[in-house]
Amino acid sequence: MFVTRFAPSPTGYLHKGHAFSALTAFTAARAEAGRFLLRIEDIDATRCRPAYEAAIGEDLTWLGLSWEAPVRRQSEHLDDYHGALARLEADGLLYRCFRTRREVADEIARAPHGAMEVFRGAPLRPEEEARRLAEGAPFAWRLSLEAAERRLGGFKALTFIEEGSGVARTVQARPQLGGDVVLARKDVGVAYHLAVVLDDALQGVTHVIRGEDLAEATHVQRLLQALLGLPTPIYRHHRLLTGSDGRRFAKRDKAETLRELRARGITPAALRQELGFD
Numbered sequence: 041m042f043v044t045r046f047a048p049s050p051t052g053y054l055h056k057g058h059a060f061s062a063l064t065a066f067t068a069a070r071a072e073a074g075r076f077l078l079r080i081e082d083i084d085a086t087r088c089r090p091a092y093e094a095a096i097g098e099d100l101t102w103l104g105l106s107w108e109a110p111v112r113r114q115s116e117h118l119d120d121y122h123g124a125l126a127r128l129e130a131d132g133l134l135y136r137c138f139r140t141r142r143e144v145a146d147e148i149a150r151a152p153h154g155a156m157e158v159f160r161g162a163p164l165r166p167e168e169e170a171r172r173l174a175e176g177a178p179f180a181w182r183l184s185l186e187a188a189e190r191r192l193g194g195f196k197a198l199t200f201i202e203e204g205s206g207v208a209r210t211v212q213a214r215p216q217l218g219g220d221v222v223l224a225r226k227d228v229g230v231a232y233h234l235a236v237v238l239d240d241a242l243q244g245v246t247h248v249i250r251g252e253d254l255a256e257a258t259h260v261q262r263l264l265q266a267l268l269g270l271p272t273p274i275y276r277h278h279r280l281l282t283g284s285d286g287r288r289f290a291k292r293d294k295a296e297t298l299r300e301l302r303a304r305g306i307t308p309a310a311l312r313q314e315l316g317f318d
C-alpha cells in the first residue's frame with residue numbers, strides 16, 4: 041500500500057510552497073488509492089510554536105486536504121529517537137563534539153585548499169573529554185562517517201530510488217556530502233535527520249514526497265537507514281515553487297502565507313488551480 045506524508049515544522053505559517061508540497065503528496069496518495077499522513081515535526085522546541093501547529097491544521101483543511109488520525113507529533117516520541125541515538129552510540133558510530141558553530145566554521149575555513157567543505161571530526165582524547173564533561177561543557181553528538189564507513193564496509197551499497205522527475209532512477213548515496221552531521225544537540229535532544237528516518241520507518245511510509253531543498257539530506261538519511269536496519273522508501277523530490285521575483289518561498293515571506301491569501305479572499309479552488317492541481 042502506497043503511504044506518503046506531509047511533514048511540516050510548526051516554525052511559521054504555511055505558504056504557497058507548502059501548499060504545493062502538501063498537494064503533491066496528497067494527490068499522489070489519491071492517485072494510488074494510498075494513505076496520506078500529516079506529521080508535525082516539532083522536536084526543536086526553541087523554534088516551534090503551538091499557534092503555528094494549530095494553523096497548519098486549519099490551513100490544510102481550508103485547502104481541501106484530509107489526513108489520517110492520530111497525527112504523529114515528534115515531541116511526543118522523544119523516547120523513540122533517544123533509543124535510536126543510544127543504539128548508534130553503543131555501536132561506536134557517534135562522538136561528542138564540544139565545538140561551537142563558530143569553531144566548526146573556522147576549522148572548515150582553515151583547511152588547506154578547501155580540503156574540508158563540510159565538517160569531519162573525531163572524538164577527543166578520553167582524558168580531555170572527561171575534563172570537558174566534568175566542566176559541564178555543552179556538546180553535540182555527531183555521526184562519525186569514518187566509523188560508519190568502517191561498519192558498512194564502504195557506502196557503495198547505499199542507493200535509493202528517486203522518482204522526482206517522473207522517471208525512476210537509482211541514485212548512489214554520498215553521505216560524505218554532509219560531513220559528520222549533528223544528531224543531537226544540548227538544547228534540541230535529537231536532530232531532524234534521525235527523527236525523520238525513524239518516523240518514516242515507524243509509520244510505514246513507502247514514498248517520501250518533499251521539496252528538492254531536502255534532496256541532499258537524503259544521502260545521510262539513507263546512511264542512517266542502513267545503520268539502524270530500517271527500510272528505504274522511494275523518494276520523489278519535487279521542484280520548489282518560486283515567487284514572481286524568481287526566489288523560492290520561505291517562511292519569512294509573510295505576504296504569501298495561506299492565511300494571508302485567505303484573508304485577501306483567494307479561494308482554495310483558485311489556489312489549487314494556480315498551483316497546477318485540479
Ligand code: GLU
Binds near residue numbers: 047049081249250254
Ligand atoms: N520538517 C521538514 C521541513 O519542514 C520536512 C521533513 C521531510 O519532509 O523530510 O522542512
